[in-house]
Each structure stands twice: as structure tokens, then as C-alpha cells.
Amino acid sequence: MGLWAGVAPLGYLNQNRIDKKCQIVIDKVRAPIVKQIFEKVAYEKWSGRKVYNWLKHDLNFKTRGNKTLTLSGIFRILDNPLYYGTFEYPRDSGKWYEGKHKPIVTKELYEQAQAQLKRDQIVRENKEFAFTKLFTCGYCASGISAEDKYKKLRDGTTAHYVYYGCTRARDRNCKNQYIREEELIAELVKILDQIHQSLLKRIIKIFAEVFFAPL
Structure with missing residues (x-):
């Protein structure tokens, strides 16, 4: 065990081996961006929304399916321990494995990003800004x-x-x-x-x- 037996997450590609078992390998185009997502959150304390805007508007980043990475997709990346080399299979089974794939981030970077996300959540739950409930966007009427x-x-x-x-x-x-x-x-x-x-x-x-x- 140690081979990821599913569709490769963003930053990886599926590759069939000689023994017909599937493995995942680094996507040289998208893996560096995935790593930057972790770094932006962990080191620069970016929010998920800021990462989303950066990917969409500054990089015009697309997934393998040529789609914009959604905000929920960003959080799924940040929550996925597979990126530092370990995964649970089957899901929610409590059985964890050290993957044979190459990690995109270190465990330390992953944990630092997780800690920052938790701090952001605490701030959002406890802090109210003065004008967020008073106005809507004058362009599109969003909040x-x-x-x-x-x-x-x-x-x-x-x-x-x-x-x-x-x-x-x-x-x-x-x-x-x-x-x-x-x-x-x-x-x-x-x-x-x-x-x-x-x-x-x-x-x-x-x-x-x-x-x-x-x-």
C-alpha cells in the first residue's frame, strides 16, 4: 500500500505503471502553484478569498479541466494531507498510509497553513467590521x-x-x-x-x- 488509488488531486497527474497499478506524479505546471497556495496562507497570512482572487485575476489559473479553481476547492487543497505525503484510505476509515508519491509541501508547511486557517476562522467568528452589513457592491449588488x-x-x-x-x-x-x-x-x-x-x-x-x- 502507499499508492493513491483515485483521481489525482490538483498538482498531480495519474500515471499507469507496468504492473497496471495507478500512481500519481508531480504536475510540473500546477504543482508550483499549489505549493504557493500553502505558502501564501502560512507565511503571508492570506485568506482563502484572497488566494481565490489571486489565482483567478492575477494568474488566470485553470485546473486540468480548464476551469477556475473555486473557493471550496482551495480549502480542500489546504485540508488535504496527501500534499505532504500521507493519506487516509478508505476515507473516514482511520487507516493512514505513507504515500509513495513525491510530496508538494512539507508537513511543517501544511500544519502552519492549517494553524493560520483556524486563526482566521476564530477571527471571523468573533470580529465584526463596521460596514460589512451596511453596504452592497455598487457594481453587482453582492455583499x-x-x-x-x-x-x-x-x-x-x-x-x-x-x-x-x-x-x-x-x-x-x-x-x-x-x-x-x-x-x-x-x-x-x-x-x-x-x-x-x-x-x-x-x-x-x-x-x-x-x-x-x-x-
Whole structure:
């Protein structure tokens, strides 16, 4: 045992041996991209959504079937221990094997990516961004998501930014760009400045009556 007995996952190709048993070999075109997916998450703390946008818009990356790699497909890659050399067969059997195939990533890189995914999940479950529930995309009407970004400055300090962007749930080809929270607030201030003061007071009164009325 140790030979993968199924369709090769992304980054590998199926190859028949002389004894007619199937094995998987490295896909020299896609394996480097698969490795970069793990590295982007583990080292650069990219979210699955950012990896998806990078593959789709920056690399125009396609699967063997000439399709765009889906967000769920990205998470399946990151969750698959076969990429560092081990697999369970049959699935959910509790029987694990050391594969005879060449790993694309190390076990350490795999585990670091897994740890980052868990941290991202905890943050998503516990953190609410100010504007994600207030707006939809002006281009395609999809929802709005937000991400924390950190940048190392020359003086050694780290700057923190929040970026808002379209989730592309309604239109995967939406070209709306990310915007920093400070820029979004500045645009909101401009809009509010254009509203007549009396109208603004009426809006505030309505909001107060709706959201702060006694039970």
C-alpha cells in the first residue's frame, strides 16, 4: 500500500505503471502553484478569498479541466494531507498510509497553513467590521467583506489597515476594487455633507425611533 488509488488531486497527474497499478506524479505546471497556495496562507497570512482572487485575476489559473479553481476547492487543497505525503484510505476509515508519491509541501508547511486557517476562522467568528452589513457592491449588488492587513514599516513598527471589497457572490467577474476603511469613511462624510441638515435630523430621528425605541 502507499499508492493513491483515485483521481489525482490538483498538482498531480495519474500515471499507469507496468504492473497496471495507478500512481500519481508531480504536475510540473500546477504543482508550483499549489505549493504557493500553502505558502501564501502560512507565511503571508492570506485568506482563502484572497488566494481565490489571486489565482483567478492575477494568474488566470485553470485546473486540468480548464476551469477556475473555486473557493471550496482551495480549502480542500489546504485540508488535504496527501500534499505532504500521507493519506487516509478508505476515507473516514482511520487507516493512514505513507504515500509513495513525491510530496508538494512539507508537513511543517501544511500544519502552519492549517494553524493560520483556524486563526482566521476564530477571527471571523468573533470580529465584526463596521460596514460589512451596511453596504452592497455598487457594481453587482453582492455583499461586502472586510480584511485586516498589516504592513511592516521602515521604522520597525507595523501599520494596521482594514480593506473592504466585493465578495463577488453574484458576479464572479465583478471588477470593483478594494477600498481602505479610511477612504470609505471619507466618502461617507462627503455624502453626509451634501445632505441638508434638516433632512439629516429627520433621518437621525427615524433611526432613533426604530433602533432605540423602548420595548
